[in-house]
Amino acid sequence: MNFENNLEFAKSLDAKDELKKFKNEFFNPAENLIYLDGNSLGKLPLRTKELLKKVIDEEWGSRLIRSWNENWLPRQKSVRERIAKIIGADLSEVNVCDSVSINLFKLSSAVLQLNSDCKEIITDSLNFPSDIYILESVINNFGNKHELRIIESKDEIQISSEEIINSCSKKTALVVLSHVVFKSAYKYDIPLITKELKKKGAYVIWDLSHSVGSVPIKLDEWNCDFAVGCTYKYLNGGPGSPAFLYVNKNLIKDLQNPIWGWFGADNPFNFDLSFTESSSIEKFNVGTQPIISLSALESSLQITIDAGMENIREKNILMTEYLIFLIKENLSEYHIEIGTPLNSKERGSHITLKHKEGYRICKALIESKGLKIIPDFRKPDNIRFGLNSLYNSFEEIFIAVKRIKEILDMNEFENFDLEFDAVT
Numbered sequence: 001m002n003f004e005n006n007l008e009f010a011k012s013l014d015a016k017d018e019l020k021k022f023k024n025e026f027f028n029p030a031e032n033l034i035y036l037d038g039n040s041l042g043k044l045p046l047r048t049k050e051l052l053k054k055v056i057d058e059e060w061g062s063r064l065i066r067s068w069n070e071n072w073l074p075r076q077k078s079v080r081e082r083i084a085k086i087i088g089a090d091l092s093e094v095n096v097c098d099s100v101s102i103n104l105f106k107l108s109s110a111v112l113q114l115n116s117d118c119k120e121i122i123t124d125s126l127n128f129p130s131d132i133y134i135l136e137s138v139i140n141n142f143g144n145k146h147e148l149r150i151i152e153s154k155d156e157i158q159i160s161s162e163e164i165i166n167s168c169s170k171k172t173a174l175v176v177l178s179h180v181v182f183k184s185a186y187k188y189d190i191p192l193i194t195k196e197l198k199k200k201g202a203y204v205i206w207d208l209s210h211s212v213g214s215v216p217i218k219l220d221e222w223n224c225d226f227a228v229g230c231t232y233k234y235l236n237g238g239p240g241s242p243a244f245l246y247v248n249k250n251l252i253k254d255l256q257n258p259i260w261g262w263f264g265a266d267n268p269f270n271f272d273l274s275f276t277e278s279s280s281i282e283k284f285n286v287g288t289q290p291i292i293s294l295s296a297l298e299s300s301l302q303i304t305i306d307a308g309m310e311n312i313r314e315k316n317i318l319m320t321e322y323l324i325f326l327i328k329e330n331l332s333e334y335h336i337e338i339g340t341p342l343n344s345k346e347r348g349s350h351i352t353l354k355h356k357e358g359y360r361i362c363k364a365l366i367e368s369k370g371l372k373i374i375p376d377f378r379k380p381d382n383i384r385f386g387l388n389s390l391y392n393s394f395e396e397i398f399i400a401v402k403r404i405k406e407i408l409d410m411n412e413f414e415n416f417d418l419e420f421d422a423v424t
């Protein structure tokens, strides 16, 4: 598309946007706030506000323990069904529980047990650090017999699929990669890597945290083995909402959860004194799930399903292309670099800008009087602008770039200190 560098053009894109009605599905805290951090924590859906009121007042307040059978167990199933739909899987292959880190621990331990002759684990330097810490802890738990190889990115933006494929050998037990990487938004080619690594006998666990809800995912069609992902970013599940895990139906019976808790048992309410593992995907449960957070997911996920993943992707490709166009048109003289692949097929739904004053620019965007724009910051110099097709508009993107230019023109970032907040 031929973009134009003016507000009228941004408005004309909004007028043609078939998803614009979904903006009204979300709580809008202030007129002068533009939220561009849905890649970290999605906005609050109004449906969720309503549902949580019911969960607190009626289900917990009035019905108390009876709600387990009446609402909470059925809701756990309906949340699993919705995730399954969004990631292209069968209900029998999806569990919703715990955090991404814990689910990765459970799955990677199970894979190392399954593939016990191979002693190499591969990940990359673009991966989310918690994934790497988890792999280190799994190796430690297995008696330090495995080698962790971290494939380095030369430009901190991407690594080719070929490099990952060529790095693996018959020694490789497990590969753990983020589908969309957290700093640069680079997107791996899951079908290609999955197909090639299967030939080498290595299992792959895909971390879908930054792709789920922003990129169509077809785990069954792509013949994937394992995946984990979070629900609080593009799926708008709320802070700390439960994560999910996926195991291909052909592998469930071969895997063992390393943490044996009562909700992973064959029949928790038999209260047997010795553990018998469930034969279904529910073997990956451990303890009682956070029902309030899990309930919030039911309504949030439905918005994504209603909007449709193909429509969501079509819009976020257009939004990221428009943002890149505006950056090139307006910010090229300010020593700013784009830290995201320029080819839309190779990226997710955030754009990263690199500038040596990135943190203070980010603070100026968030904290200045008047208009407030919320992106986030990842060390050393990355400002991430997450674009959510459900609630962001082209006008917001235009205004955000105009504001960055103003901050750089006036050196406004100099009014802010370099002290880092606990969460950036």
Ligand SMILES: Cc1ncc(COP(=O)(O)O)c(C=O)c1O
Pocket: 099, 100, 101, 102, 128, 130, 131, 178, 182, 207, 209, 210, 230, 243
């Ligand atoms: C790609 C990725 N993986 C894993 C995690 C960790 O998730 P959790 O805190 O649910 O363990 C995050 C958190 O932001 C993430 O972005």
